[in-house]
Amino acid sequence: QKEVEQDPGPLSVPEGAIVSLNCTYSNSAFQYFMWYRQYSRKGPELLMYTYSSGNKEDGRFTAQVDKSSKYISLFIRDSQPSDSATYLCAMIEGGSYIPTFGRGTSLIVHP
Amino acid sequence: GAVVSQHPSWVICKSGTSVKIECRSLDFQATTMFWYRQFPKQSLMLMATSNEGSKATYEQGVEKDKFLINHASLTLSTLTVTSAHPEDSSFYICSASRREGGYTFGSGTRLTVV
Numbered sequence: 001q002k003e004v005e006q007d008p009g010p011l012s013v014p015e016g017a018i019v020s021l022n023c024t025y026s027n028s029a030f031q032y033f034m035w036y037r038q039y040s041r042k043g044p045e046l047l048m049y050t051y052s053s054g055n056k057e058d059g060r061f062t063a064q065v066d067k068s069s070k071y072i073s074l075f076i077r078d079s080q081p082s083d084s085a086t087y088l089c090a091m092i093e094g095g096s097y098i099p100t101f102g103r104g105t106s107l108i109v110h111p
Numbered sequence: 112g113a114v115v116s117q118h119p120s121w122v123i124c125k126s127g128t129s130v131k132i133e134c135r136s137l138d139f140q141a142t143t144m145f146w147y148r149q150f151p152k153q154s155l156m157l158m159a160t161s162n163e164g165s166k167a168t169y170e171q172g173v174e175k176d177k178f179l180i181n182h183a184s185l186t187l188s189t190l191t192v193t194s195a196h197p198e199d200s201s202f203y204i205c206s207a208s209r210r211e212g213g214y215t216f217g218s219g220t221r222l223t224v225v
Binding site for chain 1: 115117143145152153154155157160202204206208213214215216217218219221
C-alpha cells in the first residue's frame with residue numbers, strides 16, 4: 001500500500017461547480033500537508049499549505065485536514081475552466097524535509 | 112515570490128549523448144534541491160536530494176553514475192543525464208527548499224531521447 005493514495009480521475013465538472021479533491025494516507029508521522037496545482041507540461045505550483053487539523057481558506061480554495069481519519073481535502077468553489085489541471089497532494093513527516101506526493105487528480109472544468 | 116528557473120524546458124537528444132538540465136533559484140538561497148522524474152499521468156518520483164557543497168543522496172533504484180547531480184552553490188543545481196537512452200525520456204522537475212520553509216518547483220524539462 002502506498003503511503004499516500006489519490007484518485008487519478010479524471011474528474012469532470014461544469015463551470016461554477018464545487019470541486020472536492022481528496023487524499024488518504026497511512027503514515028501517522030505526516031505533519032505537514034500541501035496541495036499543488038500542475039498544468040500540463042509545467043512544474044507544480046503551491047496552492048495551500050497547512051499543518052493542523054481543520055480548515056484553511058484562501059480565496060476560492062479551502063484545504064481541510066482530518067488527522068484522526070488520515071484524510072485531507074481541497075475544495076474549489078465556483079470552479080473555472082482555468083482550474084483545469086492536475087492537483088497533487090503532498091505530505092511531510094515531522095522532522096523531515098522530503099515531501100511524499102500523491103499521484104495527482106486530473107480535474108477538467110468545462111464551460 | 113520565490114522563483115526557480117529551469118532550463119531547458121524541452122530537449123531532444125540522440126541516444127548515447129549527455130544532457131544537462133539546470134535549475135537556478137532566482138531570489139532566494141536553495142538549501143536543498145530535489146530532482147524528480149514524472150511519467151505521464153503519474154506522480155513525482157524523487158530521484159535524488161542534494162545540499163549545497165555536498166554529494167547528492169540518491170533514491171533506491173536511481174543510478175548515480177547515470178544521473179549526475181551537482182549543487183555547486185546555493186542558487187544553482189544541475190542534473191546531467193549521461194549516455195541517454197530512449198527509456199530516459201521523461202519529464203524532469205527540480206524543486207528547491209528555502210531556509211524559511213516551503214518548496215518551489217521549476218517549470219520542468221521534457222527530455223526526448225531518439
